[in-house]
Amino acid sequence: MKKIGIVCYPTFGGSGVVATELGKALAEKGHEVHFITYNEPVRLGSFNKNIIYHEVRVAEYPLFDYPPYELVLTSKLVDVVKYEKLDLLHVHYAIPHASAAYNAQHILECEGIKIPYITTLHGTDITLVGKDPSFEPVITFAINQSNGVTAVSESLKRDTFEHFHINREIEVIPNFVNLDKIEHKWEEKRGLKEIYAPNGEFIISHISNFRKVKRIPDILKIFKKVRERMPAKLLLVGDGPERVHLRNQCEELGICADVMIMGKLKSPDEVLSISDLFLLTSENESFGLAALEAMAYHVPVISSNTGGIPEVNKHGFSGFLSDVGDVDDMAANAIRLLSDKELLNKFKAQAREQAELFNINKVLPLYIDFYNKILDKAKG
Numbered sequence: 001m002k003k004i005g006i007v008c009y010p011t012f013g014g015s016g017v018v019a020t021e022l023g024k025a026l027a028e029k030g031h032e033v034h035f036i037t038y039n040e041p042v043r044l045g046s047f048n049k050n051i052i053y054h055e056v057r058v059a060e061y062p063l064f065d066y067p068p069y070e071l072v073l074t075s076k077l078v079d080v081v082k083y084e085k086l087d088l089l090h091v092h093y094a095i096p097h098a099s100a101a102y103n104a105q106h107i108l109e110c111e112g113i114k115i116p117y118i119t120t121l122h123g124t125d126i127t128l129v130g131k132d133p134s135f136e137p138v139i140t141f142a143i144n145q146s147n148g149v150t151a152v153s154e155s156l157k158r159d160t161f162e163h164f165h166i167n168r169e170i171e172v173i174p175n176f177v178n179l180d181k182i183e184h185k186w187e188e189k190r191g192l193k194e195i196y197a198p199n200g201e202f203i204i205s206h207i208s209n210f211r212k213v214k215r216i217p218d219i220l221k222i223f224k225k226v227r228e229r230m231p232a233k234l235l236l237v238g239d240g241p242e243r244v245h246l247r248n249q250c251e252e253l254g255i256c257a258d259v260m261i262m263g264k265l266k267s268p269d270e271v272l273s274i275s276d277l278f279l280l281t282s283e284n285e286s287f288g289l290a291a292l293e294a295m296a297y298h299v300p301v302i303s304s305n306t307g308g309i310p311e312v313n314k315h316g317f318s319g320f321l322s323d324v325g326d327v328d329d330m331a332a333n334a335i336r337l338l339s340d341k342e343l344l345n346k347f348k349a350q351a352r353e354q355a356e357l358f359n360i361n362k363v364l365p366l367y368i369d370f371y372n373k374i375l376d377k378a379k380g
């Protein structure tokens with residue numbers, strides 16, 4: 001049994017979801033997992049055996065225009081490692097978690113306590129935010145100083161080497177889903193379909209944080225083309241900066257009546273259980289956890305072919321891939337699938353089959369082996 005500290009964003013984003021599900025799976029295997037973050041992670045659930053949540057709270061002070069979260073996190077890491085006698089820190093998302101872990105490690109070293117830290121890169125910490133000059137030197141340093149680094153796809157590993165001066169190895173450990181838990185819910189929730197599609201319409205869904213990188217207007221344009229050919233409903237789950245434009249965009253396209261804007265949902269269970277197709281049109285995507293989750297619920301994916309998505313969604317098997325922005329091709333693929341019941345059912349089964357490659361029972365051992373390797377190395 002090991003004592004592992006997990007640092008993540010506790011929000012709906014993929015990195016927080018992966019960190020939380022990883023922590024829960026480790027706890028189920030008997031490890032003691034300490035989540036150290038500013039809120040209880042959304043997917044944590046309550047009363048988990050072997051899971052302890054430590055809240056990072058930044059005190060308000062009139063001098064602070066910007067709350068010094070990284071410093072408070074660093075102090076909390078020092079405190080938790082020392083008093084809970086942790087063996088390892090695993091930080092998800094480089095900014096600012098990797099540099100906080102580096103500082104905590106060095107503070108503890110001065111007190112004679114050794115703790116290795118592993119950094120998992122998730123995507124936007126590298127491809128969008130991290131390479132900004134206001135972060136880059138710190139991020140490069142904290143990645144290079146980590147005792148171990150993982151990336152969620154080969155594509156993200158390549159991007160990291162391209163954008164930063166990395167002088168160390170990066171191990172690829174893909175994101176995962178827990179298929180046993182999903183299978184159970186999928187069967188249970190399929191009856192809900194009538195609520196959203198009372199006349200047997202197809203249900204198409206999209207889940208994201210509605211940032212520009214997701215290309216939400218493409219989702220609406222594809223849906224309009226599908227809707228012109230067959231009865232369908234679009235369920236949009238999530239929230240973010242692009243959300244405010246949705247109503248106008250739907251009005252311009254004349255599709256408002258068939259688009260349901262659902263806001264943030266704690267779990268994608270219901271929406272994915274009743275979906276026939278999932279759309280992911282992103283400009284860039286290091287992995288596309290939302291697509292993998294859809295596939296786990298037997299939902300084929302129509303996506304762009306950027307970043308790590310082709311490592312997850314297999315063209316002509318679990319769905320179809322098109323160039324970024326090629327809404328005509330994406331719509332044609334969606335129409336092709338939805339107009340042929342046999343083909344759609346085949347793709348639904350294949351989507352689930354593809355998701356099997358990322359089942360937690362295959363990916364968790366990769367993390368545990370990596371932890372052991374790093375711990376052995378740190379012991380020297």
Ligand code: GMT
Nearest residue numbers: 013014015122123124285286287288289
């Ligand atoms: O999709 C987002 O913008 C959220 C972001 C995050 O950090 O939570 O997602 C990134 O990490 C996910 C989990 O590893 C990946 O599945 C997403 O592809 C990645 N997002 C991007 O690269 C845009």
